[in-house]
């Protein structure tokens with residue numbers, strides 16, 4: 001768990017993070033979104049004390065982060081950044097082993113962990129362990145960067161635009177892999193992203209920042225249907241909302257009995273993906289892996305319901321709710 005209390009960072013008398021409070025539950029993902037310069041990276045880097053707060057507190061579990069030496073704190077907190085930041089003159093295996101080595105793990109323990117992570121990230125150890133970073137594709141480097149951040153089983157993982165450089169297809173896969181790995185390991189994750197789609201797909205909670213302030217912090221469905229301010233509403237884009245809401249629901253939830261032809265969709269895929277598949281294949285019905293069908297009629301009903309909900313709430317949040325200073329905890 002991460003608890004941030006009234007966190008402020010001032011540069012040149014300007015608060016770039018201004019009295020932000022929020023809690024990320026254990027094993028949850030919080031996505032930080034906002035315009036460029038809104039303070040997302042500064043907030044993230046205060047969690048592992050790469051930037052020292054001007055005031056406020058950060059708790060990692062029961063530990064006040066200010067009471068631990070920064071270099072020791074950073075061994076407990078994984079950190080992955082855009083462009084991966086791999087050490088260019090170290091092999092993939094050595095890169096992943098960085099923190100376990102600093103923590104004094106034994107050589108067999110380190111070797112086993114490197115092996116495990118390479119498997120987890122679908123990189124064959126025999127093929128990749130001894131390669132240098134420049135011998136990998138961008139997507140592979142990115143995966144090694146995330147594997148390195150997870151190597152010492154940190155309770156917390158911080159990610160700053162980790163998938164920013166990836167093309168959309170690889171990016172979607174990387175997000176799926178991350179979600180699965182994060183669930184399996186129970187890591188608490190804070191991710192900075194410019195991509196609202198990524199925030200909705202990955203985040204259990206989304207934090208919307210503007211000019212250093214936390215405007216809203218809540219589950220994706222709440223941000224999409226009840227934006228707290230005009231700014232939040234503009235950021236999520238009214239026209240996009242029905243689709244984004246569709247991406248929150250799984251095919252398994254609207255599966256019907258029956259059979260039909262066409263390529264099967266996974267019960268775990270989102271309604272948005274199922275809608276795209278129906279339209280792409282020109283079908284009004286697709287089979288679901290493991291049995292049952294998903295119909296265009298049901299998908300449209302969901303999209304229209306989501307749209308109606310979004311339209312009903314559009315505007316009302318902006319007028320009725322003042323921006324929350326200090327942010328909402330939870």
Ligand SMILES: Nc1ncnc2c1ncn2[C@@H]1O[C@H](COP(=O)(O)OP(=O)(O)OP(=O)(O)O)[C@@H](O)[C@H]1O
Pocket residue numbers: 011012016034035036037038039040041042043
């Ligand atoms: N070391 C520093 N000294 C002075 N100002 C800084 C420093 N670091 C960041 N800032 C300023 O703080 C503000 C917030 O920066 P930050 O990088 O946290 O924003 P961001 O939301 O992550 O932006 P982006 O999305 O563009 O990465 C910016 O105006 C930036 O110029």
